[in-house]
Amino acid sequence: MIEINHLYKSFGDKEVLKDISATFENGKTNLIIGQSGSGKTVLVKNLVGLLDPTSGEVLYDGRNFVLMDKNEKVAMRREMGMIFQSAALFDSLNVLENVMFPLDMFSSMNYRERMKRAQECLARVNLIDAEKKFPDEISGGMQKRVAIARAIALNPKYLFCDEPNSGLDPKTSLVIDELLHGITHEFNITTIINTHDMNSVMGIGEKIIYIYEGKKEWEGKSSDIMMSTNEKLTDFVFASDLLKKMKQNEMEKMRRNNS
Numbered sequence: 192m193i194e195i196n197h198l199y200k201s202f203g204d205k206e207v208l209k210d211i212s213a214t215f216e217n218g219k220t221n222l223i224i225g226q227s228g229s230g231k232t233v234l235v236k237n238l239v240g241l242l243d244p245t246s247g248e249v250l251y252d253g254r255n256f257v258l259m260d261k262n263e264k265v266a267m268r269r270e271m272g273m274i275f276q277s278a279a280l281f282d283s284l285n286v287l288e289n290v291m292f293p294l295d296m297f298s299s300m301n302y303r304e305r306m307k308r309a310q311e312c313l314a315r316v317n318l319i320d321a322e323k324k325f326p327d328e329i330s331g332g333m334q335k336r337v338a339i340a341r342a343i344a345l346n347p348k349y350l351f352c353d354e355p356n357s358g359l360d361p362k363t364s365l366v367i368d369e370l371l372h373g374i375t376h377e378f379n380i381t382t383i384i385n386t387h388d389m390n391s392v393m394g395i396g397e398k399i400i401y402i403y404e405g406k407k408e409w410e411g412k413s414s415d416i417m418m419s420t421n422e423k424l425t426d427f428v429f430a431s432d433l434l435k436k437m438k439q440n441e442m443e444k445m446r447r448n449n450s
């Protein structure tokens with residue numbers, strides 16, 4: 192489990208994260224949601240050590256990441272897979288070489304073993320036929336799938352994804368969501384996803400943390416969102432009239448079933 196306790200992060204006199212305490216559950220799809228600029232990316236950067244908190248704790252199974260020495264942090268990072276907003280593939284490497292890259296850097300496998308492992312990961316994201324292609328020869332959705340294959344190559348315990356659906360159409364977004372959710376359960380990964388995408392929230396979010404202006408406003412299961420009376424959360428999640436209507440219908444249905 193990842194637990195954050197009283198996390199604060201400031202840049203100069205600008206306080207971005209304000210006293211956030213939350214838990215991210217093992218083997219589940221944990222989503223961080225919130226308006227643009229609310230602090231989601233800064234929060235994830237604190238979790239993976241790209242930023243140091245001003246104060247507070249980041250505990251991985253009870254061990255405080257913030258206080259670890261350099262070697263311990265390097266060892267922890269090897270347990271983390273990351274998928275950035277842009278797929279961040281290397282343009283000069285083909286798909287297979289991109290997935291092999293973390294294995295080349297951090298594993299003691301020989302070339303054949305590394306290639307076999309990369310091909311297994313590409314098969315998991317249904318991209319085995321594209322292994323010889325270069326990033327600019329494949330679609331944005333395929334690039335994201337390559338990024339997912341690369342992120343799982345080293346069997347991470349934790350998977351961090353920053354806006355995995357940005358720039359993708361709704362159908363492709365669903366494919367990416369289902370892949371991330373499937374991989375999370377299949378390999379018992381603790382997955383943390385930053386997202387604005389309400390389809391993801393309702394579709395794959397098992398644990399949701401809602402950040403509002405740098406504070407944790409709400410934490411719970413996606414099924415609880417329907418019944419939540421937290422106005423800031425419902426304003427954010429049900430921003431469109433269509434979604435508001437769906438929530439009203441759902442609440443009426445539940446009331447009828449309970450009476």
Ligand SMILES: Nc1ncnc2c1ncn2[C@@H]1O[C@H](COP(=O)(O)OP(=O)(O)OP(=O)(O)O)[C@@H](O)[C@H]1O
Binds near residue numbers: 228229233
């Ligand atoms: N290195 C930095 N120095 C100063 N301010 C920063 C820095 N990084 C982020 N911020 C500020 O922190 C705030 C939160 O930014 P963050 O990128 O975490 O938002 P977000 O919720 O991820 O937004 P989005 O959904 O648009 O990606 C913003 O006001 C941003 O300008």
